[in-house]
Structures are given as C-alpha cells and as structure tokens.
Amino acid sequence: MTNGSDDILTPLNPLDPRETAGYRLLARLGEGGMGTVYLSHTRGGQPVAFKVIRREYGQDPDFRRRFEHEVQAARRVQGYHLVPVVDHDTAGPLPWIASAYVPGLSLADALAAHGPLPLPAVFQLVACTARALVSIHGADVVHRDLKPANILLSSTGPYVIDFGIARAADVTQLTRSGGVIGTPQYMSPEQALGERVTGAADVFSLGLIAAVAATGRHPYGEGGATALAVRIANTARTAPDLSGYPAPLRTLLERTLTADPAARITTDELAVLSERAAGRALRTFDGWLPAPLMDRIARREAAAARPPEPTTTPAATPAATPAATPPTEPDAHWSGQPTVSAPPRPATPPSGPAPTPQPATAPTPRSAQRSRPALLAGGGALAVALTAVVTWALVSPDGGAGAAADDGADRKHAGASDPASSPSSPSPSPSKQAAYTLVFEDKPFTLRAPAFNTGTHVDLDAPKVFPSGKIGQAAGMELTYQDWGDADLRFLTPTGRSSGSTPEACRAAVDTDTLPAAVPKKDLNLGATLAKGTVLCTVTGDNNLAMLRITDVLPHATGGASSDMPDYVTTLTLWKIAK
Template structure:
C-alpha cells in the first residue's frame, strides 16, 4: 500500500476503455490472475471488473472450468460475501464483474497497522466462518483463503475471490501435477496435492487468525516454500501454539488439526468466535481501531468520487493490445443480493508470510513418512479484484436497459441454434433417503447415488441429504415457449432460485405439469426440459424420499454465434 487514501488509479495508455459494454473508469488493482477496473452498470451500480490474464484466457481448459466454477459460485449467497453480478467466458479474454465497495484487504491492514486487537480478530474470523459456511453450502471450496482475500470495511469483513482458483488448476500452466493456492496458507492435504474439502478452508482461516492477532505464523519464520513444507508435515510435527493467547489458542487448536475430519466446523467456529469477541458478530460500530476506521472512511469517500476516465488512447500498440475487447453485451439487470458489497484495494506490501511466490519445482518434505509436495502455484491473484459466480449475458430491464440494440449483446438475438436431439425421455425420480441423483443434460445421463460435491459437468442434482432439494448447478429459467429463442429468453429473464426445497416441490408450486425449463449447460449448449407429468411421493415412508418424480422430455441445441 502506498499510503494514499485514493484507491482509484487512472487508466494507463495500455488499459482498455470499454469491455463487453462496460465503461472502465479506473484501475483498482492487479494480480497474477488479471487486472481489476472500476466500472458501473447502466443502472449506476459500481462494479469491480476483473479481466483475466491472456495466458489463462487462451487456454480452453481454463475457459471450460472457469465457466463451471463461476456458475457454481453464483449459487453462493450470504453475508460477508462479495457477489458477482456478471461474467463472460466467450470473448477474447474472460472477465468477472463483482459488486464493489471500497475497503482494505487484511494483508494491507497488517502491513500498515500491524496486528489487530483480539476482539476484532474473533469478529473477523467468526464472520469469515459464516461466509465460508455459505460457500460450502453451495458445494464450493474457496481453496485460496489468505489475508489478501479478506476485505475489511466499515460494515464488517468480507471473503472475496472464491471461484477462480480451481479453474486455474485445469490450465496448461498447472497440468503437470500442479495445485493452486498460496503455500503459506494451504492446508496439509492441499500442500500434499491431495483432494481438498471444506475443512481445508477452515485450516487456512486458522492460520489467518494467528497472523492477524500476532503477526506470527504458527509454522514459524521463513519463505513460502519452507512454511509449506512444515504445513505438509503437520501430521508428524504439529505447530507450537504455546505462545499464543489462551483464548486464541483454543481456536487455533481446533482449526489446525492435521486430519480434516477433526477440524471445527464453520458453524461451531462462528459460535466460538462470537462468545470470545464478547459482542454479536454483526455489531460493527467501532469494531476496528479508530485509525483504521478513519482510513477506511477516507477510502469510501474517495470511491464515491470516481475520476473521469482518461481519453481513449490512439497509440497503435495500445489498440492492438486490446483488440477484440469491445464486444458489447448488456450489463446485469439486477443488483447484489446482500449489501453492502466490498471490493479490494491494491496491495504493494504483504503481511507477515503473505507475499505470494511461484514454486517452479516441487516442495520436498524432509520427513520420510511425508509425501512430496509436487508443485505449488501461487494463487494467481495477489488480492486485487473480486470473483465468484453470476449470471452472464442477461437481458437488462428498466434503468439498466441498453440505449440501443447495438449496445445489447443479448445471446438470444445473436445466437444460432442447431438441434442436437429432440424430446428424449428423461425421468427424474426422487432420490432414496440420504442419496442424490446428478444429471448431465448434455449426455444425457443420470447418476443415481452421486457423490456429494462431485458435480462437474452436471446441470442439476436431486438430493435427499442435508437440506433435501432440487438444486440447479447452471442457471435454470422458465420458458413461455418451446423454440430455442423462447427457451434462451426464459434463461435470461425468468431464472429460478438455485435450489427448490422439499416443501415447495411437494406443494407443486414451482414445477407443475406443463412447465418448460431451460438452461445453458456446462458444455455451452441450450437444454429444454418439458415436464409431462409429476408423480407425487408414495405414502408409507421406508427408504423412499418423500419428494415427487418428474417425467420429462429433453431437447438440446448447440449454440453458435
């Protein structure tokens, strides 16, 4: 951080002035994954507009996974999260537009102000735990939680940048056994290249709590590689927590367990933190030290007066650099679900143990029984920007409508549709107790007893575990007709909630016989499900679910532009 209260950097000659219909006003920051700009929707809502780096954008595997991940992250809703309001993966460079509220990253705060008071740390961690709970409920794992991805504002802390890290794992940059994350904030299983679950984020949050409260990393001093090796070896050599305050030590012990199953849950962590903080988690009046609150207030004032964008450059190299970046699509028609919405400030310095590094070779763990950390690539983002999931190419309405047809990139007006198959029978039977059925509409294929969280390439899942529901993994809309154009309009303008709970399904209100459902699939096709019959749940209980069966026909079109 440069000490200035102005978080808005004027555009350079090489920066774009417009992208996909968004007017770019200033730079907010830059990281390994891309550059973040301040923009506004046509309705005037400020957004942080992140343009993904060219080397990622040109990788087809990244584009495919990026689309899946942001659609999954779009399902995430809750307090202390920054919602993404739009995204696109089809243009020359992918981008994400996230709601914007000025604030300071925890990394910047620690670098400029030092450790936080314990009550503020407990409040920060408790709110972050609530945010992680919402992320995990949508079957998303953050994978790159670190101080640069926690934003502090006058209305509390916010978790940002969930939804991109996993997409980067699929690129050519990481195919040779690589994993994405920030080494000094990884969990042991992530550092060892093993599968990660929600518990990995809890471990990372424990490390953040220790650094935020004391400036000391639980695994000692040293570079990112050395810390990652020690983290990977947690099962044999647990960190020494004896020098941390007693109240914090309890939290750290429960977060930093070597075995994921032994770690505290996010709900339990939030309760523990609220008790330790001595105040409600969402009571933010004076929750941070006065000098820090004053700095945040000045940044909010600066953000309220965005600079006029600099003139469009005439340099040939600038124009060539951004060729293809002006394909116009309509900004989103709806605002964020949970105000206030934060955004990040650029960071020039890092908190202790925060600075990302790229490990070109594997991390060899110097213990015989510990596996080799094959290769770790730092979280592509050093903390600039925001990410997540959202609708893409949605038709604007009201104040957000484009000024002219030329300003609207509505896919339903530009796309061409080629029939792949028509009216294939597909019956979605209610899952048995404590099971779920995943559905791939592109195949089409049903996966009864599908594993929890294993939904890549799927469009919906019908589940009777936890909160029993019919869950849409890609945006699902109701269509007023059966043509592809009407189907796409339904996706864009009449989108259903991400999940329909058991009680609503049994009432028959959202999905009745004759309903036409449409979605753009994970492979980019247009799918239409026509419900031809709804079979009520059987009486008598047993192992059968008490949700209805849906008899449908499926039609699929390939979308081309």
C-alpha cells in the same frame, strides 16, 4: 486491489475499454501486477469482476496453458462461501476471467485497519471457511495458499476467494527455476518442506489464520516470513507455544496445528467444533462483524449498486495496451489482479445497477466467448529461502500442477459447464437467427427431492438423473436438486422462464427472463417460482436447447430430512442448435 477511494468504485478512464467479450465494463475495481479488473454484469444481471490479463502473460504459451488448467479446476468447485468463476477466455488476444463479484473487505485488510476480531466472529469465520474447504477438497482440489488476503468478509459471511490466475502465472515462472507455491507464514509443515500436500495442509493454514484473526499474534512468534516458515517446517521437533491463547481457541489450534497431517482435525469436524464455539448458527450473519467493519462493507455494497460514470467517453477504444500501473492493496474478492485494456467485442449485455450479491451460488453468465504487518502480507510475491511464492494454489491432492483440471473419463464432456459456472461454449445472440433440430419431444421426466445430505444431479442432454450425488460430481450437468448446506434447486446453466413453447421463444427466455441461479427450499415450498405450468429453458453443456415443462408439483412421498422439498413431474423437449 482497491475499490477507488476506499468504498467508492473508480470511474473508467479514457484508455479503458467500455466493452469486452460481450461484457459491458462499468467501473474499475482495481489493478495490479497482472492486469486490470472491472465491474460488469452477466446478461442475467449478476455482478461480476471482469479481469483482463496483461499482454506479456497473454503472449506466454505456458501461462495460457496453465491458466486454462487452473480455471477449469476452479470451475469444478461449487459450494457456499466460495466465489465462483463464471466465464473465461484463454484463446483470445488477451486472456480474461470473470468471477462473481461480492463487495467486501479482505480479512488481511480488516485486521490491519481494525485489529483482531471478537472470538465468536473468528469461530464463525473458521466454520464457514471449513465448509468451503469441504467443497474445494470434494472437487479434488487443494487450495495451498489459504491466508487472510484470500478470505473475503461480507455481509453474507466469509468467502474463500481467488481461483486460478495467480497460480497460473507463478507456476509458469517456477517451472523455470523450481520452487514451492504458497505464502510462507501460512504454510503447513509438509508444504514448507516441499513434501506431498493434501487437503490437511489447508486445515493447518486455517488454524494459523484463526490464531492471527483472534489475537493478532502468530503461533510461531514474531519475525519475517522466512523465519516463520522455517519454524513451521520444524513443527515436528518444536511445536508452537499455544499457552497464551484463550481456552476455546487453544482447543482448535491444538487440533489443527499438528505436524502429522493425518492427526489433524477434518474439515467437517472443524466446522462442527467452530460452530459450537461461535454460539450461533452458521447462516446467521446479522451483526456478525464489529459495527465499523459492517458499515464499511455496507458502503461498498452501495457503491457497487451505483457504478460511477466514465470520466470521459473516448471516440474509439484504443487497441494499444497502456503501461502497467503500480499495484494497489487488495480489498475486494480478487487479489493478484490484471492491468491492461482489451479491445471491445460487439455484443452488449444489459446495464443497470448491480443487484445485492448473493452467496456463492452457480451464476448466470452469457458471454460472446468462452503497509501491512508481515504476517498479514499477501499481495505480492515473496522471494525467500524456501522459494515460496504468494499465490492462490489450485492443485490435485498430490500437488501436481494442473492435474486437478483433468476430470477423467467419468466426466460427461471436456470443458463442459460445472456447478460453479455456466457453459463456456458460445451462445448465439437473440438477434441472430439460429436453426433448431428436434432431438426428442415431451419426454416424461420426474425430478424427485434429494435424500438427506445428497444432491440429485440432472443431465438434460442424455437425459438422465443421478440421485444420491455428492458435491463436486456435477460437472457437465444442468441442474442439481440438493440437500447439503444450502438446500435448493440449483441451475448450473443459465435458465429462463418461457411464455411459449417454440424453440425461438425458449431461446429468447434464456437471455431475457433468466431466473436466479438457485431457488431456496423455502421458495420451492411456496410454489410461486416453480409452479405447475412453468416452462423452463436452458442451453445445455452440449449446446442443445432444453425445455422443461412442469406438469405437476407433488409432496415428496417418503420421510426424512428432505420430505418437505417437492417432487417435480415434467416433460422434456430437446433441440440441437445449429453451429
């Protein structure tokens, strides 16, 4: 998927829609075998990649069902170094999905164009990716197709990309023929053999990526994808020859590329080992990549901030779907992208230049609805002896398709918003009148700083606080006050700052004064963003309107790693929004 001419976005052509599902489309990010992807913004100003699925997929009920399963699974995953899904619609005439947009370059393209990375950059990439896998596995999801094409390099570090769409299409096809999901040359042995797959498979794949990123050489030698996959499948009998790799890297490879999944290093251990080998803090990304790569990424960031004007403005957006165009190589945060245009819907979010992308925090969407060398290839499906298919795989640890989308009885509401997304239920436009029924008013509600390496999840509908929570356990919540990875207060549903206390003023604030999706610890300590007297409003996962009034900000009473994060004393008011 290209961004126009290398680093410049492609203008909309006369056949492209200008608006879909309340999202104003600003430019083309690219197109491929599944449809077209556009640059857009949420109402809160966050840039998103808005992907419209091809009509033939949209008319396939199997695809729609699996697409819904995969997207719901993807929306459960939150964490740094992940590009989250922020909105989607599987019920409309044409399915679409919106993901946070991060201008960057895929690792596959970077290696093909600029060669191997320096060892410190490789170790930092592996450590950050391992942290992303901690979040993925913590949400009961296994990636199953980790490869250079699915790792995005950006100025704020590497990101694991592509949640859900490709797998939905490929599984739909494979259910009719049988097969294995994944990219052959980056599979684990158990995956290549069609055995039960767990998160340890992703660790094996990450080891292969590290070897290729550092040297350009695959640990299982040369040859096509099928030949490499067969050698990987036989790892228990013939281990890869790692003698030619640098000593620090060889240690990592020995601990990741073992035939027995139980013997592999854990993701937490891999992150620690790699950070130590990198010799720099994981969150320090100044000059973390070679200058040519950093310059290329900077050009893409600049292009995203200045979307091009459409080539022409059509008198009316055509409803017909144009013919699919040939896929182009991926280089942004989404591969396996769409190729169709969809008729626009009436709502219009504000336009303007895209803000500088932030790390993959919970976004603030508000829609009207819910060639390369063989070992770097990853843009198309490969029909091989192992019947492996190039795809992003989101599955439960036992490999069952779509099982990861089922949260079980402990989830608050089916299909509710999660840490990597906003509510999928419709939100009324500020221009429309909405009726509000008071549920309760000025209920005392105290949010205390989280314990070390935990998150305090908040359900404003109940209302209830869940202290000592973990990553992946915040589905259906509205807030997470967390001390893992990025210590911050995270808004899991779009949250605005209100100047009034009426439900109308509160509702308008959600759309017109939306706060960043996360407030870092340093800003919390300054007290400027969330000071005493601040009124926060959000539409909850149960489609209620919640208003939190901060009545006091206090130092945390106990010691420990989180003692420098404040406690918030608030009152909570909740209105039911008439449907």
